[in-house]
Amino acid sequence: MKTGTKTWSVPVFWGLVILVACVLPFVVSNYHTFQLTLVLVYAIALLGLNILTGYNGQISLGHGAFYALGAYCAAILMDKASAPYWATVPAAAVVCLVAGFLFGLPALRLEGLYLALATFALGVAMPQLLKYHALEKWTGGVQGIVINKPDAPAFFPNMGLPLNPDQWLYFFTLAIMLIMFILAWNLLRGRIGRALVAIRDQHIAAEAMGIHNAFYKSLAFGVSAMYTGVAGALGAIAVQFVAPDSFNIFLSIVFLVGIVIGGLGSIAGAVYGALFIQFVPNIADEISKAAPWAIFGVFMIVFVYLMPTGVAGALRLITRRRAP
Amino acid sequence: MRKALLFGLMAAALAAPAMAQKKYDPGATDKEIKIGNTNPYSGPASAYGQIGKAIAAYFKMVNDQGGVNGRMINFISYDDGYSPPKTVEMARKLVEQDQVLFLFQTLGTPSNTAIHKYMNAKKVPQLFVATGASKWNDPKHFPWTMGWQPNYHTEGMIYAKHILQTKPDAKIAILYQNDDYGKDYLKGMEDGLGQKASMIVAKASYEVSDPTIDSQIVQLQASGANVFFQATTPKFAAQAIRKVYDIGWKPVHYLNNVSISVGSVLQPAGLEKSIGIITAGYQKEHSDPRFANDAGMNKWRAFMKKYMPDGNLDDNFNVYGYGVGQTLVQALKQCGDNLTRENVMRQAASLKNVQIDTLLPGITISTSSTDYAPIEAVQLQKFDGKRWELFGDVMSSAQ
Numbered sequence: 001m002k003t004g005t006k007t008w009s010v011p012v013f014w015g016l017v018i019l020v021a022c023v024l025p026f027v028v029s030n031y032h033t034f035q036l037t038l039v040l041v042y043a044i045a046l047l048g049l050n051i052l053t054g055y056n057g058q059i060s061l062g063h064g065a066f067y068a069l070g071a072y073c074a075a076i077l078m079d080k081a082s083a084p085y086w087a088t089v090p091a092a093a094v095v096c097l098v099a100g101f102l103f104g105l106p107a108l109r110l111e112g113l114y115l116a117l118a119t120f121a122l123g124v125a126m127p128q129l130l131k132y133h134a135l136e137k138w139t140g141g142v143q144g145i146v147i148n149k150p151d152a153p154a155f156f157p158n159m160g161l162p163l164n165p166d167q168w169l170y171f172f173t174l175a176i177m178l179i180m181f182i183l184a185w186n187l188l189r190g191r192i193g194r195a196l197v198a199i200r201d202q203h204i205a206a207e208a209m210g211i212h213n214a215f216y217k218s219l220a221f222g223v224s225a226m227y228t229g230v231a232g233a234l235g236a237i238a239v240q241f242v243a244p245d246s247f248n249i250f251l252s253i254v255f256l257v258g259i260v261i262g263g264l265g266s267i268a269g270a271v272y273g274a275l276f277i278q279f280v281p282n283i284a285d286e287i288s289k290a291a292p293w294a295i296f297g298v299f300m301i302v303f304v305y306l307m308p309t310g311v312a313g314a315l316r317l318i319t320r321r322r323a324p
Numbered sequence: 325m326r327k328a329l330l331f332g333l334m335a336a337a338l339a340a341p342a343m344a345q346k347k348y349d350p351g352a353t354d355k356e357i358k359i360g361n362t363n364p365y366s367g368p369a370s371a372y373g374q375i376g377k378a379i380a381a382y383f384k385m386v387n388d389q390g391g392v393n394g395r396m397i398n399f400i401s402y403d404d405g406y407s408p409p410k411t412v413e414m415a416r417k418l419v420e421q422d423q424v425l426f427l428f429q430t431l432g433t434p435s436n437t438a439i440h441k442y443m444n445a446k447k448v449p450q451l452f453v454a455t456g457a458s459k460w461n462d463p464k465h466f467p468w469t470m471g472w473q474p475n476y477h478t479e480g481m482i483y484a485k486h487i488l489q490t491k492p493d494a495k496i497a498i499l500y501q502n503d504d505y506g507k508d509y510l511k512g513m514e515d516g517l518g519q520k521a522s523m524i525v526a527k528a529s530y531e532v533s534d535p536t537i538d539s540q541i542v543q544l545q546a547s548g549a550n551v552f553f554q555a556t557t558p559k560f561a562a563q564a565i566r567k568v569y570d571i572g573w574k575p576v577h578y579l580n581n582v583s584i585s586v587g588s589v590l591q592p593a594g595l596e597k598s599i600g601i602i603t604a605g606y607q608k609e610h611s612d613p614r615f616a617n618d619a620g621m622n623k624w625r626a627f628m629k630k631y632m633p634d635g636n637l638d639d640n641f642n643v644y645g646y647g648v649g650q651t652l653v654q655a656l657k658q659c660g661d662n663l664t665r666e667n668v669m670r671q672a673a674s675l676k677n678v679q680i681d682t683l684l685p686g687i688t689i690s691t692s693s694t695d696y697a698p699i700e701a702v703q704l705q706k707f708d709g710k711r712w713e714l715f716g717d718v719m720s721s722a723q
Contacts, residue, residue, distance in 0.1 A: 031420035035413065131531065133502055142503040144408070144434060146441055239409045241438040246408045250367065285365070285403045289377075292403050293366050 021174060030166040034238065035278060037166070040173045041235040042274035044180050046258045047267065048227025053256070054265035055188060056220040057200030059112065062119030064251035065126035066096050066225040068242075070232025072130065075145040075242040076138050085150045085237050089176060092233035093226050100225020104218035123252040127244040144243025147236065173234050180227060185267055187223070196220055197265075228255075261303050263310025272311035276303070345661050351425030352663035356396045357656065359383075360418030360427045362435065367405035371641075372431055375454060376401050378645025379429060381631040386649070392656045395663075400424060406431075408438035415439040419448050426451055426668055429472075429648055433457045433504065436469075444468045449669045451655075452648055452698070456582075458508050461697040463673070468665075470672055470696045472648050476505060476580070478700055479604055480512020480555070482719050483578045486602070486704060487551060488520065491576060495525045497549035499540055499564060501556055502529040509555030509580055525549050530560060541567040553578040558589045565593035565601070577601045581702070587638070590707065599709045604702035604719075607647060608682050610637045611711060620681030647682040651689055651698065654678050686718035 025033045049063050073095050074088035083091070103122065110118050130139050139145070152168035163171070187193060195216050198206040207213050236242045254277050262273025284295035307314035351358035363376030383397040391397060400422055404410040411430065418424045426449035430436055433455040443450040444466050452472035453460055456479075460471035487494050498513065500506030506529065514521045526547035528540040537560055544552065545568075552575035554564050561583035568577065579601050583589050590598040608615045615621045624646050628635050635642050656663075658671040675698065678689040689698045701720035705712040 029420055031416045034416055038409075038413070128532070131503065133529075133531070142434065142505075144437060146437065235409070239412050239438070240441070241408055241412065243408050243434040243437065245406060245434045248407070250405075250407075281403075289365055289401070289403065 018178070022171075025167045025170045030164065033166045033170050037170045037173050037238045038235070039271075039274045039278045040170070040177045041231050041238060042255075042258065042277055043270045044177050044234065045228045045231035045255060046262060046273045046277075047181065047184055047270035048224045048231065049255050050259045050262075050264065050266070050270055051184065051188070051196070051227065052220050052224035054259055054263075054269070055193065055200065056196045056217065058107075058217065058220065059116040059256075060119040060224070060252070061116050061249075061256065062121070062123030062126075062252050063224075063228050063255050064247050064249065065119075065122045066100060066228040067232035067235070067251060067255075068126050068130065068244075068247035069099055069225075070096050070229030071236035071242045071247070072139060072145075072232075073229070074233035074236045075147050078147050078237075079140075079145045080138060086172070088237070089230055089233050092229045096229025096232075097222045097226035100229075101218050101222030103225070104221025107221065108214050108217055120249070120252075123249045127248050130244040130247070139244075142244060144241060144246070147240050147242075149240050150237065169238055173238070176230065176234065180230065181267060181270075184227070188267065192216070192219075257300065259310075261300065261307075261310055263312025266310065266312035266316075268315075269310050269312035276311075347662045347664050347667070349425060349664045349666075350423040352395075354395070356398045357392065357663060358398045358400065358422065358424045359652075360415070360422060360424035361399065361401040362404040362411050362414045362418075362427075362430045363401055364406035364431060365403040367407065369406040369432065372406075372454070373403075374639060374641040375429070375431065375645045375648075378632065378635070378642045379649050381635075382627065382646050382649035385627055385631050386653055392653055393660060404432075404435060406435065408434045411435035412438050412442065415442065419443075419446060425449075425663060426665060428452060428652055429454050431455070436460070440466060440469060447665060449665055449672070451668070451672055452651060454648075456508075457504060458512075461695070463694055463696045468669060470669075470691070470698070472651065472698050473644075474581075474604075474606055474699045474702050475697060476508035476555070477512035477515070478697065478720075479581055479702065480509040480514075481516035482604055482702055482704075483553060483602075484513050484516025485719060486716075487523070487576075487578075488517065491551060494523050494551040494576075495547070495549045496523050496551045496553060497526040497528075497544035497547055497575070498524060499528050499530070499537065499544060499552070499554040499556060499560075501560070502531055505557075506555045509553075513553060530556075532557070534560075537563055538567050541573075542571065545571060545573040549575060551576045551578070554583075555580045556583055558583045558585060562589045562593040565590070565598055569594070569597035579603045581605060584712065585640075586711065595709055598707050601707045602704055603707075603712070605705050605712065605714070606684055606687055606699055606702045607640065607643050608684060609640075609712070610643070612714075614714070623681050643682045647680050650680050650682075651675070651678065654689075684714070684718065 024036060045067055049060060052058050052060055070092040073092040077083040077088045077091055078085060107115055107118055131142055149165045151165055152163040156163050195211045198211060199213055199216055203213055258273030258277040261276045263269025280299050281296055284292045287295050361376060363373050364370050365373040380399050380401060383399045387396045400418060402414040404414050415427060418427060428451045431454040436453045436455055447468060450469040452470060456473050456476045458475040458477035460469055498510060500510050517523055526544050526549055528544055530537045530540055541564060552568065554561060556564060561579060577600060581604050584603045608621050627646060628637060628642060632642065655672040655675060659667050673691045673693050675689050675691045680689060684703050687701045691698050701718045703714050703718045704716050705714045
């Protein structure tokens, strides 16, 4: 019986969440719509990192670099090649997939903390690479690139549904997020997902079972980078500006905070983590101007202490207790 | 019914003249003026956050003294951690949710670049931004954005002018940081020299990521230059000063205003190695004996004592915050009861020889609809081994 109630309650719950997500931009201000768009963007990025860290057990402290790569892909394509904004998202996905896979190959030799250090180096180096003067022609150096905000396609107003640019961008991001989440869900609950988890839990046993460790680990890196790159491209379009200072090492660390708070190894955890990294710093800033990060730290400790398996884990626990 | 209507009409007729005098945009009422700001209170550039705190303290003093034309200033300042996406978010929050009348002193070149287009599209003033890039002085394309401090380009031109006056046979070597900041200086120097730009015999640049600049200095010395100008940030300025001295090169040495801190640049480089360096200043220094009994600085000291009792008197940022706050209050006073965004911008662009307590004697603030650069004059100063000594007249690039 228990499984019976669960099978229908979960889709209904997420259906409701998506319904609320569709109504929200019509009831809140444009500014809040913009904030929610950023939440969706971060959710995609966190899901990417979660595939790598949560499911495959490889710690990355440099995912801000892939986010930056995706953002710059979108910005350069729009600015230099006058590409339409929607076309930049798949382009960023491909570029980051390749970049992530290639970075994953040498990273294979590194385990745990050593991998964390290698990716940390990538995260630290990224802003400086973006400032490099040989690339300035494309990247705009420290000045960065300003991009235009896309308008809603003409058929929405024609259908009697006038969307302002903020609302349109929100729905555009939401649609991509849903696609990315469904893809991840499909990927992770099947053969590949089980292989990734097996490697995380006991890589020697996994190898003995016939799982090609090297291939799966690189694949996880590539897919993870692709997700983060897509998020970067969407983030750049939403913020309308990219600059090296937007993608410092702190961004990578915040991503890691996001997946731990949201819940490692959980798809829904990415959404909770995104809400946390988007809104908690603002709350902290309102509580204290003198030490916003100290307040942020307190929040973090409270969350980790009360919910050691992340928000997703805590919710799972609650629903399990409720069920008779 | 008719009576009520008549009353209503009379009341409207009576109120009309008052309505005509008082004009408000969002953020302004009879009681208050709401002003938005972003500052890096956290993150790598959090040292600058002191400016935001000094401004908040200054407005508190203004409010205690009765406000501006009877209206209290409500200063809302958010942390953006020097991250441009965060600045965009916070600027949108200030404009769309908090409904401020305008943004003031948003800090940082990349952060202001990120909101430059947005503010101008929204027609909300982005007033007296805290960065020295020259692009804020572009009233034709960005009529809603204005800088405050002398910009890097102006400063470069002033050094060029001084070189032309004092050393007509100069051979100039330049070291600059390879970004918009360093290039602004370089261009200022070249524009200032004008037809004599060939006096520049060598140029070398460095990246912020470079560990040292020793090889650049050696290369510049080899050019045979007798004047050395560096447009650098503090760490590299200290390295350059030491290296120039150590290899026995004795040029006339110009150092840009950003890196003139005695504590964080000259001391690490060696005070005796810094003697004779020339730079440009525009603010009074608390430690300068010339201003020990200066009326303006005494007002600033009284402010510090009452409103920032824990503040460091040697921290330039406290002087800066006071000065820019005073500039804004003058512009708001000129607005009278017409507090529309358009009028705020118009008044900010009609400052005429405004005296600021903390600016050097002879330096005043003037703007016009075609000149969005409030402070354009500086005075040269030379390091005597202990402190900066002002010399010569106040100079501006205009004359």
